[in-house]
Amino acid sequence: MRSSSGSKTFRISPLKIAAFYTLLFAVTSFAKAAEPVVVNANTIDTTALLVTPSTISYRAKSGDTLMAIAERLTPNRSNWVALAKLNHIRNDRTIPIGTAIVIPVSLLHEDPSNAKIVTLSGTVNINAANGPALPAAVGTTLEEGARIETGNNSFVTLALSDASRIALPSNSQIKLTVLRVARYTNTPLTEVTLMQGRIESQVSSLKKNKGRFEVRSPLAVAGVRGTDFRVDFHNGEMATEVLSGGVAVALPQRPAALTLQPGQGNISDAHAVGKAVKLLPAPNFADYQAVQERPTLHFKLVPNNDARSFRAQVATDPQMQNILTEISSNSENLNIPGLADGSYFMRVTAVDKLGLQGIPRVDGFTLHARPEPPYPLQPKGKSRGTPVAFTWAEVADAQAYHLQVASDEHFSQPIIDEPAIPSTQFSTEKLALGHYFWRVATIADKDGKPNHGPFGDPQSLQLMSALQLPKLPDATDGPLSLSWPSEPGQKFVLDIARDAAFSTLYLTQELDTPEITVPRPPNGTYFIRIKAIDPDGYVSPYSTTQKIYFGSRWVTSDGSPLLNSGGITPAGY
Known part of the structure; x- marks a missing residue:
């Protein structure tokens, strides 16, 4: 072969020429295999997708390439490499028409989702991702980045797009860090950051749709595939408690250290994920009162030596979504104030020595405490x-x-049953001596009808014989000696007066013994009574008043005093 200048001639054998073209063809073919021919991604028909809970499938058409499919159906066209591997496609130029291209949830676009407040009570502060405050009210929609904080004895429950629930108890703070769904499949992708306090989650199953639900704290991550679990972050520790399903727990940016099974919990800190611990069983009641008749609820639990405390929450629904109040008690006695009359549900858990809450129990009860009984x-x-x-x-x-x-x-x-006494007192002579109990209830108006409140606590009554002075003579001309029956430890008060109303007292005497001798007073008519003071402080009513005349008087032939219109006829009359 001669060059273009004509100065030299090069001779190349036919074999070398053939090898050159063979190499050129191979390089060209490799380049085409590594970089598919790009067609307009908008030509991909998304209406023909086959959607399953965790994937979508697209049937290839004439001219389709993996790069075009990846650009249209995933966030990045470079995902064509993963699609080729997943669908076992070696040559992008020769995708048979009708081939099903399967795309997993993990490669799909993520669209914004939201959460909605379904129950709320107390003081709840909410801020959107960009800072402005949002109304804390049932029905408020929250988007990704929103922050929620509950005050003392305050609660809020959120519903997610897949019917999962997030409940935030008192004194807690979270951020809705990720709140999205996968496009086409609506697979939920949720991440909640717990900054303080507790969070209780009921997560719809994610096993089929390959969704994600994670609760993160500065210390660890709890990830689930559908479960009922709780996370608590306090004092540099994160407690995780699983009631159903499974929860994988890991330190940030590390693989899962363990998976907690139902009925297990653990404590994690900044250095390690704690080992799994069996949660305490649900508490039992010593005497469950399904009808509470006092404004402060009172329940008593069976003691548990493995529990350091107990926690109780009260809600209006058995699912415990609309929580109204909660308490923590270091004893088996649960006292819960501040509720209006109505029907409620109570959830109780035992807290172990690590601070892990145990398996809960939920029971219904009715509060009927109004109108309150009188004192x-x-x-x-x-x-x-x-x-x-x-x-x-x-x-x-x-x-x-x-x-x-x-x-x-x-x-x-009942021996006495008076259902409608209009005043605050009632007297009776129907009772014989003996031991009794008495109680009173209030009847008030409610919506134009009588509303009978609960009875007060039973009051014990020991009815004893009345204190009596012995029969006194009608008159005497000397000192008066008195004695009367008594009980051990009793003291007495003796009154002698000039008038029956005891407005003009001649003598008032406190006595340690049931006897007294009264020196002769000036002539005249006097009235005498006594009362007893028992060792327990009980003061009896006064005895029946007796009248006596001091001084000389005329008598009849049988010794009876001679009476006139003014009474006894004194000597010298």
Whole structure:
């Protein structure tokens, strides 16, 4: 072969020429295999997709390339490499028409999702991702980046697009860090950052749709595939408790250290993921009162030596989504104030020595505490003689009161049952000496109808014989000696007056013994009474008043005093 200058001639054998063209063809073919021919991605028909919970499938058409498919159906056209490997396609130029190109959720576009407030009580502060405050109200929609903070005894529950629930108890703070769904499949992709306090999650199953739900704290990550679990972040530790499903726990940027199974929990810190621990069983009640009749609820649990405390929450629904109040108690006694009358549900857990909450139990109860019963005044513990006067404090807006007296504290057969007493007292002489119980309830108006409140606590009553002075003579001309029956430890007060109303007292004497000798007073008519003070402080009513005349008097032939229109006829009359 001669060059273009004509100065030299090069000779190349036919074999070398053939080898050159063979190499050129191979290089060209390799370049075409590594870089598919690009067609317009907008020609991909997304209406023909076959959507499953965790994938989409696209049927290839004439002229389709993996790069065009990746550019249209995934966030990055470089995903064509992963599609080729996943679908076992070696030559992008020769995709048979009708081939199903499967794309997993992990390669799909992520679209914004949201959460909605479904229940709320107390003080809840919400800020959008860009800072402005959002209304804390049922129905408010929250988007990715929103921050939520609950105050003391405050609660909020969020519903996600897949019906998962996030409940935030008191004194907690979270950020909705990721709130998205995969395009076409609507697979949820959720990440919540717990900055303080607790979060309780009920996550719809993610096994089929390959979704993601993670709760992160500065210490660890808890990831699930559908479960009911709790996370608590306090004092440099993260507690994770699993009630159903499984939760993988890991330190940030590290693989999962362990997967907690149902009924397990653990404590993680900045250095390590703690080992799995069996959660305490659900507490039992010593005596469950399904109807509560006092404004402060009272429940008593069976002691558990492995529990350092107990936690109780009250809600209006059995799913415990609309929580109204919660308490923590270091004893088996749960006292919960501040609820209106109505029907409720209570969830109780035992907290172990690590601080992990155990398996919960949920029970329903009814609160019927209004109108409140009146405060009982008299009698207190005992009474002497009849009539017996029952008195109680007045209740505002009361229309009437219901009094019951029985010989047993369960009032199975009331001896006295007065259902509509208009005042705050009632007297009776129907009771014989003995031991009784009495109680009072308030009746008020509610929506134009009588509303009978609960009875007050039963009051014990020991009815004893009345204190009596011995029969005094009608008159005497000397000192007066008195004695009367008594009980051990009693003290007495003796009154002698010039008038029956005891407005003009001649003598008032406190006595340690049941006897007294009174020196002869000036002539005249006097009135005498006594009362007893028992060792327990009970003060009896005064005895029946007796009248006596001091001084000389005329008598009849049988020794009886001679009477005139003014009474006894004194000597010298």
